[in-house]
Amino acid sequence: MKAEKRGAGARREARQGAAHAGGGPVVEAASLGALLLFGALAIAASLAPMPVRFAPDLLFCVLAVWAVRRPNSTPALAVFALGLARDLLSGAPAGAGALGLLIAVEGLRVARPPRAGEGLRGWLPVWGVVGAWAAAPAVVPWALLTVTFAPAPAFADIALRYAATVVAFPLAAVALAWAAPVENSSPDARALIGGGA
Amino acid sequence: MARLREDAGTEMARGLRRIGLALLAVVALALFALWRVDNPRVERLRMALADALLPSMAAVSQPVARFGSLVTDWERFSDVYDQNRELRREIERLRAWRDAARNLELENAQLRALNNVRLAPRMGFATGEVIADDAGPFGHSVLVNIGARDGVSDGSAAVDGSGLVGRVVGVGDDFSRILLLTDFDSRVPVKILPTGRRAVLSGDASAAPRLSFLAATDGVEVGQRIVTSGDGGVFPPDLPVGVVAALGSRAARAQLAVDHEKLEFVRVLRWRRPSAAEGPVELILPPEETSAASAPTAAPHGTPDAPSNAAPHHAPPSAPPSAPHNASTGAQARP
Structure with missing residues (x-):
């Protein structure tokens, strides 16, 4: 009986700790x-004519960056909506890019390294994991096009875009850490649509 | 007991989450399938979204585009002296061509007057600015800030000062999407001058698209001009496309006249395929009707800004020379 009470107390403390790390519903909504x-800004910036x-x-x-720092503020529905908007505005195969992003972000949330983002030593494994999952948004549309016998871009083009994305990730992380200085949340709190599940 | 209830709640949440993810994946695949089988419907969806979102996104994309143009300007500035020298040489060459063109124009006007030829007033254009560029590997298209309100229609040819850029594949109220010649889905019937050999320019995401269905390469040489053939009636004939860049055993390649990475403005042509002539009266008027033909005619699409092509035999011989494809164009520059 006493042990059960102690266990319930520990669980309550853990929940409170997670809620504290997450910052509560207001901070979650703001995040x-x-x-x-920032997703909309990224889409707009990538659509700008550049040489x-x-x-x-x-x-x-x-x-x-969001999936690593605040996984419970990165709902799958928001990821899908942003990916689909990008697909439709950019002329890419509709739905394929959104699916690739969904897979990549969900993979990142699951494979998020412990103590992510805490100092440079904490960021190196994060960069590795992000580098691994960054392939999905490029490879999934390529695979879908290939499977459906649609003309697909050369794999070298995909590889170049992947390399540019992996190189750009630390810069984006630093820029976002400066622009949106939000606290890291618990990796255990994950949600489909807002809030912790 | 409480723990059991909590575990059951967590399991249920996980299950719901998995179902939600699966549903999103199914929706994504369904959209992809729709894009594959019914592209025009997805294009309409794209253009509706572009009409709704792009005006508000311009605040972000314009500074980024300006930064891009700064980089381009710096690159141009670094070799400005070489460019200046090259431009002076080019001016000297063009002066000689200008004199030749004036002579030809004069001769052409005189011959047309002799033949009583009436040109069909079938082409106008709308000029727009490139506001979005898909730089990804999966598509080569740009969005321009002219749409249905400016008279742009699906399938219209888009050109810039150098030649053919692509064709319109989606039209919104205020925006249009132009599929570039380098896109995978781009197919343009062309002919190679002076031999007149027909081919299809097929985009494959490379800077030098393939010349497919080139039946024979006899007489075709690297450097010969490629223009649109007008076959199929989608594009007007004789729009400059580029030159033959390579002739291989497997496929010939074309070097495009337009640099797609430096596109700023494009003209979307409002052109209608000429209907088949039912008789000589359609093309050549008897002398007593020429005065009636010289009266201003209505624009073919009913657009007030598309000027009619007044009969050229009434035009003064000193009219400025114009390229064949835009001899009857009217400008509608968007501010």
Whole structure:
């Protein structure tokens, strides 16, 4: 009986700790709003006419930073909506890019390294994991096009975009840490649509 | 007991979450399938979204575009002296061509007057600025700030000062999407001058698209001009496309006249395929009707800004020379 009481108390403390790390529903909502805002900015910036052939996937960089720092403010529905908006505005295969982003962000949330973002030593494994999952937004549309016998870009083009994205991720992380200085949240609190599940 | 209830709640939340993810994946795949089988419907969806979102996104994309143009300007500035020298040489060459063109124009006007030829007033254009550029590997298209309100229609050819840029594949009220010649889905019937060999310019995401269906390469040489053939009636004939860049055993390649990475403004042509002539009266008027033909005619699409092509035989011989494809164009510059 006493042990059960002690266990319940520990669980309550853990929940309170997670809630404290997450910052409560108001901070979660603000963080979600900031994600949508920065996602829209990333889409707008990537659509601007630039004299470069292979721009990095800025939207993935923003979502990856959020998935690592505040996984419970990175709901799958928001990721999907941003990915679909990007697909439709950019002329890319509709839905394929959104699916790739969804897979990448969900993979990042699951494989998020412990103590992510705490100092440079904490960021190196994060960069590695992000580098691994950054392939999904490029490879998934390529695979779908190939499977459906649609003309697909050369794999070298995909690789160049992937490399540009991996290189751009630390820069995006620093810029977002400066622009949106939000506290890291608990990796255990994950949600489909806002709030902790 | 409480722990059991909490575990059950967590399990249920996990299950719901998995179902939600699966549903989103299914929706994404369904949209992809729709894009594959019914592209025009997805294009309409794209343009509706562009009409709704792009005006508010311009505040972000314009500074980024300005930064890009700063980089481009700096690159141009670094070799300004070489460019200046090259431009002076070019001016000297063009002066000689200008004199030749004036002579030809004069001769052309005289011959048309002799033949009583009436040109069909079938082309106008709308000029727009490139406001968005898909720099990804999966598509090569740009968005321009002219749409249905400016008279742009699906399938219209888009050109810039150098030649053909692509064709319109989606039209919104205020925006249009132009599929570039380098896109995978781009197919343009062309002919190679002076041999007149027909081919299809097929985009493959490279800077030098393939010349497919080139039946024979006899007489075709690297450097020969490529223009649109007008076959199929989608594009007007004789729009400059580029030059033959390579002739291989497997495929010939074209070097495009337009640099797609430096596109700023494009003209979307409002052109209608000429209907088949039912008789000689359609093309050549008897002398007593020429005065009636010289009266201002209505624009073919009913657009007030598309000027009619007054019969050229009434035009003064000293009219400024114009390229064949825009001889009857009217400008509607968007501010």
